[in-house]
Amino acid sequence: MLLITRKSPDFTAPAIMGNGDIKENFNLKTFIKNKSAIIFFWPLDFTFVCPTEIITFNRRYKEFKEKQVEIIGISCDSVFAHQQWRLMPINDGGIGMIQFPMISDITRKIIQSYDVEHPSIGVAFRASFLIDKKRIIRHQIVNDLPFGRNIDEMMRMVDAMQFHEKNGEVCPAQWKKGNQGIHMTRENTAKYLSENF
Structure with a gap:
């Protein structure tokens, strides 16, 4: 489903925040109020292409923030998996101290509302959505699993x-x-x- 020009689907879900705290009821609409945002999905923690994308977003985090753009990452892993992955050093296959929220979509409701669920595996495609200050999706791109953004x-x-x-x-x-x-x-x-x- 093409979501361009539509309001971004809202959601409330558990998240691990940039400071390492777990927030059980992270809400998209509240978090990005009056700001632009990039929401990006990855298939699974502790995999191969995913850490390269997450680390690259994190290294550009300050640039996005200077443009008043929030970064929000989502996968179907638990917040505890996200937390463990954050605690692992990069040279051990971890992602380090990620500065943006990492959302847990265990129920896959968010993946389904953005229509980015792989039809046979059940994980998210590598999808990204650029949302403006009015919560309208202005850009979306979806890659198959082998191809990093x-x-x-x-x-x-x-x-x-x-x-x-x-x-x-x-x-x-x-x-x-x-x-x-x-x-x-x-x-x-x-x-x-x-x-x-």
Whole structure:
């Protein structure tokens, strides 16, 4: 199911927070109030591609926070599994002290509400959702299990969303922060194409 332009499904579930505390009733709507957010799903803790994505999000955490974007990670593991994985050093296969909330979706209700459940295995696909300040999903991407995400691309989409919100211009192919956008008129599109293509 495509969720673009729809309100992000709300949920309340157990989470381990960035400070290591377990919160039994983490609520998405309350947590991201008046902020943008990236929700990303991974299949299982203690696996292979998953730690590379989680650690990379964590290393870019400050950059996302500076853009007023919250990061929220979700899998069907328990908060206790998340906690143990956080306590393991990276060089032992752990993920270290992750700064963002890691949600436990043991019931798989969140995975199902975002329609990212693998049909035969029951775990989440590698799905990411960019949510604006009004809780509208503006970008989503879903990878099959073997393929890790590009966190640079998630950052680029945050920049594109904020550029559009600020200027009202659209972002052409290969746009990145610092590039020009396009005013939505035929004349401006023609001008952009003549200058860039």
